[in-house]
Amino acid sequence: DTGVSQDPRHKITKRGQNVTFRCDPISEHNRLYWYRQTLGQGPEFLTYFQNEAQLEKSRLLSDRFSAERPKGSFSTLEIQRTEQGDSAMYLCASSLGNEGEAFFGQGTRLTVV
Amino acid sequence: AQSVAQPEDQVNVAEGNPLTVKCTYSVSGNPYLFWYVQYPNRGLQFLLKYITGDNLVKGSYGFEAEFNKSQTSFHLKKPSALVSDSALYFCAVRDGVDSSYKLIFGSGTRLLVRP
Numbered sequence: 001d002t003g004v005s006q007d008p009r010h011k012i013t014k015r016g017q018n019v020t021f022r023c024d025p026i027s028e029h030n031r032l033y034w035y036r037q038t039l040g041q042g043p044e045f046l047t048y049f050q051n052e053a054q055l056e057k058s059r060l061l062s063d064r065f066s067a068e069r070p071k072g073s074f075s076t077l078e079i080q081r082t083e084q085g086d087s088a089m090y091l092c093a094s095s096l097g098n099e100g101e102a103f104f105g106q107g108t109r110l111t112v113v
Numbered sequence: 114a115q116s117v118a119q120p121e122d123q124v125n126v127a128e129g130n131p132l133t134v135k136c137t138y139s140v141s142g143n144p145y146l147f148w149y150v151q152y153p154n155r156g157l158q159f160l161l162k163y164i165t166g167d168n169l170v171k172g173s174y175g176f177e178a179e180f181n182k183s184q185t186s187f188h189l190k191k192p193s194a195l196v197s198d199s200a201l202y203f204c205a206v207r208d209g210v211d212s213s214y215k216l217i218f219g220s221g222t223r224l225l226v227r228p
Contacts, residue, residue, distance in 0.1 A: 004156075031214055042117075042203050042218030043157070056213055091156055095214070099164045101147060102216060104156040 002026060004105035006092050012111045013082055020078045021108045025094030032075050033102060034067055035091040036060065043091055049075060082112045115140045117206050119219035126194045126226055134189040134202050134222045142210025146187040148178055151201040151221075160202075163187060164209070174198070194226045 005024045013019050025032045031050050035043035046065070047057045051072035061067075064082075069075040079086055089109050093102040116139045126132045138144055145164050149157040161172025168180045178189045187204060201223050205216040 006156075033215070035216075040221075042205075042220050043216075045215040045217070048214060050214075056215060058215075093157075099145070101159045101162050103159060104149075106156040109154075 004092055004094055004103050006090075006105040006108050008108055009106065010109050010111075012113060015084060015112055016081055018078065018080045019082060019110065020076055021090055021092075021110075023075045023077070023092030023105060025074070025092070026096075026103060029094035029096045029100075029103075030072070031095045031102075032069055033093040033095075034075070034077050035093065037089045037091055037107070038087075046077075079110075082110075084112045086110060087112045115206055115208055115211075115217040117204050117217055117219035119202075119204055119222045121222050122220075123223045123225065126224070128196050128226050128228050129193050132191050132194045132198070132224065132226070134204075134224060136187045136189065136204030136219060137185050138187060138204070138206040139185060140206055140208045140211075142208045144180075144185075144187075145207040145209045146178075146180060147205040147207075147216065148172065148176070148187075148189050149203045149205065149218075151203065157203065160189070194224075196226050196228055199224055199226045 007022045033048040034046040037043040049069040064080045067077045089107045091107045093104045095102045118137045147162045148160040163180045171177045203221050204219045
């Protein structure tokens with residue numbers, strides 16, 4: 001499968017715990033994005049990388065959230081001290097070039113109990 | 114600021130009938146417009162995009178969309194709906210002039226195609 005892959009697909013964690021998600025983009029894509037989607041809403045932009053550089057972060061991304069893309073390949077999104085409000089689907093996407101569409105992974109569904 | 118509006122939470126059509134899912138947008142520069150479809154517990158699948166050129170763009174699964182600059186709209190259409198088209202549809206916009214590559218999504222429209 002040459003699409004965007006995300007791991008894990010589901011994560012249940014207790015409030016206050018840290019969690020980390022991984023995203024493997026389509027191999028030749030230079031841009032990688034993280035979005036968050038809650039039930040009944042459209043995806044909301046969190047952050048994006050061009051190669052290994054994190055170029056933009058949303059105000060939604062509190063200081064408990066951190067994302068990395070070492071070597072411009074896979075990316076990780078870490079949430080520290082999780083809160084119930086962090087429960088959502090976290091979507092990763094990648095794209096190529098100035099006009100390329102974003103291709104999305106199947107997402108990681110986080111439930112904070 | 115960029116924004117997208119999908120005025121209908123749900124659209125109901127009978128199989129075989131034409132369908133339209135509405136989208137209007139607001140950007141300060143040139144709009145790059147996209148439609149995505151989402152099936153339950155899945156990520157988003159790309160359907161089609163408008164960057165420049167012909168106002169009528171054709172995409173996957175027989176869908177098409179018409180860009181209307183004066184009405185700032187990008188409605189999704191299909192001549193003959195299938196039951197399998199039932200899903201959640203999202204319109205998204207990016208400012209082609211802005212250096213940001215982030216997509217702004219609408220709130221989504223649920224399409225229900227009845228047999």
